[in-house]
Amino acid sequence: MRATVGAxxxxxxxxxxxxxxxxxCPCVLGLLAAVVTGPRGxxxxxxxxxxxxxxxxxxxxxxxxxxxxVGARTPAGRVSLAGLTAAARRRLTPLAPLALVPAGxxxxxxxxxxxxxxxxxxxGAAFVLxxxxxxAVSRAGQQSMVNDIGLYALLALxxxxxxxxxxxxxxxxxxxxxxxxxxxAYVTSPTAMPWHAPFTVNPFLAVPFAVAAAALAGVVLGGPxxxxxxxxxxxxxxxxxxxxxxxANNAGGITGGARGVFGVPPLSVSLPGLHYAWGLDxxxxxxxxxxxxxxxxxVFGRLEAAPLGRAWAAVREDxxxxxxxxxxxxxxxxxxxxxxxxxxxxxxxxxxSKQFFNPDSFSLQASILVLTLxxxxxxxxxxxxxxxxxxxxxxxxALRGIVPPPDRYIYFGAVIVAMMALRPAGLVPAPAGRALPxxxxxxxxAQPGPAxxxxxxxx
Amino acid sequence: xxxxxxxxxxxxxxxxxxxxxAAALLAVSGVRLxxxxxxxxxxxxxxxxxxxxxxxxxxxxxxxxxxxxxISGVCRPDAGTVVLRSPDGRRHELTGxxxxxxxxxxxxxxxxxxxxxxxxxxxxxxxxxxxxxxRGRGGAGGLGDLAAGLARTPxxxxxxxxxxxxAAALLALVGLAGREGASAAALSYGERRRLEIARALGTDPRLLLxxxxxxxxxxxxxxxxxxxxxxxxxxxxxxxxIEHDMTMVAALATTVVVLNFxxxxxxxxxxEIRASQCVQDAYLGGPVEPGAELERxxxxxxxxxxxxxxxxxxxx
Numbered sequence: 001m002r003a004t005v006g007a008x009x010x011x012x013x014x015x016x017x018x019x020x021x022x023x024x025c026p027c028v029l030g031l032l033a034a035v036v037t038g039p040r041g042x043x044x045x046x047x048x049x050x051x052x053x054x055x056x057x058x059x060x061x062x063x064x065x066x067x068x069x070v071g072a073r074t075p076a077g078r079v080s081l082a083g084l085t086a087a088a089r090r091r092l093t094p095l096a097p098l099a100l101v102p103a104g105x106x107x108x109x110x111x112x113x114x115x116x117x118x119x120x121x122x123x124g125a126a127f128v129l130x131x132x133x134x135x136a137v138s139r140a141g142q143q144s145m146v147n148d149i150g151l152y153a154l155l156a157l158x159x160x161x162x163x164x165x166x167x168x169x170x171x172x173x174x175x176x177x178x179x180x181x182x183x184x185a186y187v188t189s190p191t192a193m194p195w196h197a198p199f200t201v202n203p204f205l206a207v208p209f210a211v212a213a214a215a216l217a218g219v220v221l222g223g224p225x226x227x228x229x230x231x232x233x234x235x236x237x238x239x240x241x242x243x244x245x246x247x248a249n250n251a252g253g254i255t256g257g258a259r260g261v262f263g264v265p266p267l268s269v270s271l272p273g274l275h276y277a278w279g280l281d282x283x284x285x286x287x288x289x290x291x292x293x294x295x296x297x298x299v300f301g302r303l304e305a306a307p308l309g310r311a312w313a314a315v316r317e318d319x320x321x322x323x324x325x326x327x328x329x330x331x332x333x334x335x336x337x338x339x340x341x342x343x344x345x346x347x348x349x350x351x352x353s354k355q356f357f358n359p360d361s362f363s364l365q366a367s368i369l370v371l372t373l374x375x376x377x378x379x380x381x382x383x384x385x386x387x388x389x390x391x392x393x394x395x396x397x398a399l400r401g402i403v404p405p406p407d408r409y410i411y412f413g414a415v416i417v418a419m420m421a422l423r424p425a426g427l428v429p430a431p432a433g434r435a436l437p438x439x440x441x442x443x444x445x446a447q448p449g450p451a452x453x454x455x456x457x458x459x
Numbered sequence: 460x461x462x463x464x465x466x467x468x469x470x471x472x473x474x475x476x477x478x479x480x481a482a483a484l485l486a487v488s489g490v491r492l493x494x495x496x497x498x499x500x501x502x503x504x505x506x507x508x509x510x511x512x513x514x515x516x517x518x519x520x521x522x523x524x525x526x527x528x529x530i531s532g533v534c535r536p537d538a539g540t541v542v543l544r545s546p547d548g549r550r551h552e553l554t555g556x557x558x559x560x561x562x563x564x565x566x567x568x569x570x571x572x573x574x575x576x577x578x579x580x581x582x583x584x585x586x587x588x589x590x591x592x593x594r595g596r597g598g599a600g601g602l603g604d605l606a607a608g609l610a611r612t613p614x615x616x617x618x619x620x621x622x623x624x625x626a627a628a629l630l631a632l633v634g635l636a637g638r639e640g641a642s643a644a645a646l647s648y649g650e651r652r653r654l655e656i657a658r659a660l661g662t663d664p665r666l667l668l669x670x671x672x673x674x675x676x677x678x679x680x681x682x683x684x685x686x687x688x689x690x691x692x693x694x695x696x697x698x699x700x701i702e703h704d705m706t707m708v709a710a711l712a713t714t715v716v717v718l719n720f721x722x723x724x725x726x727x728x729x730x731e732i733r734a735s736q737c738v739q740d741a742y743l744g745g746p747v748e749p750g751a752e753l754e755r756x757x758x759x760x761x762x763x764x765x766x767x768x769x770x771x772x773x774x775x
Contacts (some may be wrong), residue, residue: 299609302608302609302611303608303609305608306605306608306609306615307586307590307591307604307608308605308608310579310583310586310587310590311587311590311591313576313578313579313583313587314576314579314587316578317575317576317577317578317579318574318575318576318577320574321570321574321575321576322576322587323557323558323559323562324531324532324533324558324559324562324567324568325562325567325587325588325591325658325659325661325662326559326562326563326588326591326592326662327559327587327590327591328559328591329559380578430578432578432579432580432640432641432642432645
């Protein structure tokens with residue numbers, strides 16, 4: 001009886017109630033976060049904590065986010081959000097790099113002649129924008145673009161291969177970054193670490209050592225564990241990350257321990273007729289990173305379109321069926337692990353050559369941050385990952401003067417909650433794969449068997 | 460009628476399926492598979508001729524899917540062998556090879572519960588199969604191919620384009636022309652079934668195992684499916700159809716192997732199978748005397764199951 005009464009009610013009131021219920025939880029959480037992270041009151045000013053917390057501008061940020069999340073979940077909100085997204089897509093398609101991945105692929109399929117310009121215009125525009133951007137910001141901003149955006153873009157692109165393409169959860173990704181950095185210190189300087197190689201090389205020549213060491217570590221870690229399911233892998237990589245950081249911290253006689261590594265020579269090029277050293281100015285580092293990110297983007301774009309990329313996607317979607325379709329699943333997963341690790345090792349070289357680092361840089365938090373960037377941007381879509389890095393790390397930079405550093409992650413959390421509600425697959429979700437053969441659809445079947453008349457199935 | 464006699468009957472006709480083992484594409488002999496206390500396959504033997512169109516039938520729980528799992532390398536049997544013979548006459552023991560090797564030797568399969576790569580387009584689903592053909596037959600793999608893919612050499616592009624065209628042709632063959640770009644998850648149920656077949660054909664198989672392709676299909680769809688399987692068979696691919704529906708099997712197969720309780724109870728042409736008393740009993744519940752299970756020899760399998768009319772649910 002009660003059920004019938006409930007069912008016969010009009011839909012509007014329950015929807016509103018549900019909306020209110022949904023809003024209460026984030027409101028309370030937001031309030032709590034504001035109070036907990038705000039300045040403490042004391043005996044003389046018992047209300048100061050509350051005043052400064054609840055009346056601080058940050059509460060407005062939370063209020064707006066809550067309104068967005070709740071509003072987007074109501075039926076009206078969903079409709080208008082869909083409209084907004086469609087309108088934005090229409091407007092952005094010709095120029096925005098984010099819309100270009102699917103749009104470019106489609107254009108490429110339809111008009112082979114115009115495909116070249118269509119496919120390259122967006123990335124080209126993004127490149128020019130990225131090249132000009134540091135000229136418009138302060139020196140501190142440039143520094144942040146190198147350390148927080150450039151390096152993390154490399155790391156996130158590498159992790160995207162593991163997490164996004166092959167679907168393997170790696171929670172200790174920064175360990176490979178550490179291995180790259182320590183390998184660089186080992187081969188480039190006799191004084192940076194207690195242990196050093198019998199020879200010293202230019203940091204650029206340390207790249208093959210670092211990449212090989214990181215890839216080898218990836219294979220050694222992945223070899224025995226990649227046969228296991230996803231959850232085991234997450235735990236094993238988590239443990240691996242911790243082990244590497246603990247080793248770096250505690251093996252003082254080898255790594256220098258907690259006091260860190262100091263004195264890795266800066267990057268330099270020394271060829272006949274050309275001599276250049278990267279100094280303290282962030283701008284040359286930025287352009288170096290821009291070049292490297294571009295190379296990584298191109299290489300990974302080609303990998304994703306190659307058989308290996310499809311094998312990764314197949315393993316991610318259904319490993320069992322992939323194996324039965326002939327995919328060498330363990331080999332594909334190992335390749336993803338090794339390639340992801342080597343990009344991380346590469347980033348480690350650049351990081352080490354900035355003169356100083358210590359084991360704190362390779363904490364679990366750093367691994368989680370890189371994973372967050374990948375998930376936020378859109379797993380499996382390298383353009384999305386790049387955008388995710390720019391947006392989230394840009395947000396961290398924008399917040400640096402306003403919010404105390406430990407609070408930053410609360411805002412990260414809020415933005416990510418909003419993303420989960422509004423765009424669950426990331427800022428720019430991965431496209432579902434290619435549509436038609438690049439040369440247009442062939443109509444004739446390759447092996448048209450003799451025309452067999454359709455025999456009626458005898459009932 | 461007791462089971463040991465039926466098994467004996469099967470043994471007497473087993474030779475008629477594909478003649479001698481030397482001529483057989485696939486020879487299954489004495490395969491036994493037990494899950495804990497349940498014996499799923501109990502000494503199954505049959506042979507398939509190259510290019511044949513055979514069917515494996517039996518009531519629910521007879522061990523049909525277990526047999527497919529053993530052939531495709533998913534399950535390793537406790538005893539017995541599965542041997543595939545390549546056109547050059549070499550014997551390949553499939554048991555214990557693992558699914559990837561079996562697939563690369565030329566045995567493809569579809570799944571009773573559809574398992575596609577949902578996030579990939581229909582075209583790319585088929586491409587995964589095409590990428591993993593044996594190396595000699597157009598497959599890619601190894602560091603050289605990886606380097607070619609990174610450099611996008613002309614040879615690589617040519618091969619990619621050829622594979623794309625082949626994938627589109629296979630999609631057209633199964634009636635999915637024009638759906639190349641749709642993500643596999645967005646296809647309808649029937650389309651997904653057919654995409655599975657196209658993906659399996661992508662691996663360029665010599666034997667295709669089709670596990671209950673007509674489940675949930677209506678009469679017209681079944682007819683289309685029969686025509687499709689015939690077209691595939693006409694290109695030289697041997698097909699082993701696992702099916703409940705006797706009418707469909709009769710319209711399609713030249714040879715039928717009947718399983719019940721993990722044993723081959725009959726083998727022959729569809730007409731012979733229809734006439735066979737023991738098959739009718741297995742499907743419809745024949746004159747099973749009370750306590751018939753108890754008469755079966757110890758270790759004969761099926762101990763955890765109950766025999767009887769309640770279980771015979773086939774579409775006969």
